[in-house]
Amino acid sequence: MKLIFASSNVNKIREIEAVLPQNIILSGLKEIGITHEIPEPGTTIKENSFLKARFVWDFLKNDTNVSVFADDSGLEVEALNGAPGVYSARYAGEPKNDEANNIKLIQELKNSNNRNAHFITVITLILKGEVYYFEGEIKGSIALRPSGNSGFGYDPLFVPNGYTKTFAELGSEIKNSISHRAIAVKKMKEFLAGL
Numbered sequence: 001m002k003l004i005f006a007s008s009n010v011n012k013i014r015e016i017e018a019v020l021p022q023n024i025i026l027s028g029l030k031e032i033g034i035t036h037e038i039p040e041p042g043t044t045i046k047e048n049s050f051l052k053a054r055f056v057w058d059f060l061k062n063d064t065n066v067s068v069f070a071d072d073s074g075l076e077v078e079a080l081n082g083a084p085g086v087y088s089a090r091y092a093g094e095p096k097n098d099e100a101n102n103i104k105l106i107q108e109l110k111n112s113n114n115r116n117a118h119f120i121t122v123i124t125l126i127l128k129g130e131v132y133y134f135e136g137e138i139k140g141s142i143a144l145r146p147s148g149n150s151g152f153g154y155d156p157l158f159v160p161n162g163y164t165k166t167f168a169e170l171g172s173e174i175k176n177s178i179s180h181r182a183i184a185v186k187k188m189k190e191f192l193a194g195l
């Protein structure tokens with residue numbers, strides 16, 4: 001089965017390919033000729049996930065022999081009413097900068113005792129023209145200062161519940177076994193394996 005992943009992030013493509021059933025041939029955006037960023041005009045993570053999958057599905061002229069999926073993720077912080085949420089990548093403005101985002105988050109929470117937060121991922125799969133959603137969530141808290149070198153984004157600040165270290169300190173093996181993205185991918189994998 002041919003599956004197009006609406007991403008040009010080679011690391012993400014390899015990471016997801018490694019966990020999908022072996023009969024699935026995964027291609028990224030480059031392989032189908034999309035070299036620009038797909039617009040994400042939505043106001044929720046779920047909407048952007050859908051819009052990305054839909055963009056590629058339309059690009060492929062709604063060919064029902066091809067299936068497409070897209071993922072969108074973000075960090076929601078309780079004391080900030082769910083911010084940065086859908087704006088996680090560009091929380092501190094353009095251009096996208098992980099370090100600036102982390103500094104802004106620490107600043108926004110400086111007077112807050114409530115450090116609760118969660119990451120969410122929504123995968124949208126368009127298979128034979130039908131739309132399916134797979135969601136993953138991991139709860140945790142925001143550390144007072146960044147620690148660790150692994151990962152990306154808010155990993156140096158996010159301490160998953162049940163752990164005392166940040167994602168960036170825990171490393172990719174632990175992170176990829178418990179993360180929001182891993183949970184959503186696992187749900188899609190189980191769905192595809194049952195077809």
Ligand code: IMP
Pocket residue numbers: 071072073074075088089090101119151152153154155167179181
């Ligand atoms: P994306 O939709 O996976 O590209 O995620 C959007 C933004 O959310 C990223 O640029 C990061 O700022 C943040 N984010 C999403 N997933 C993670 C994660 O696993 N660790 C840290 N930050 C993340």
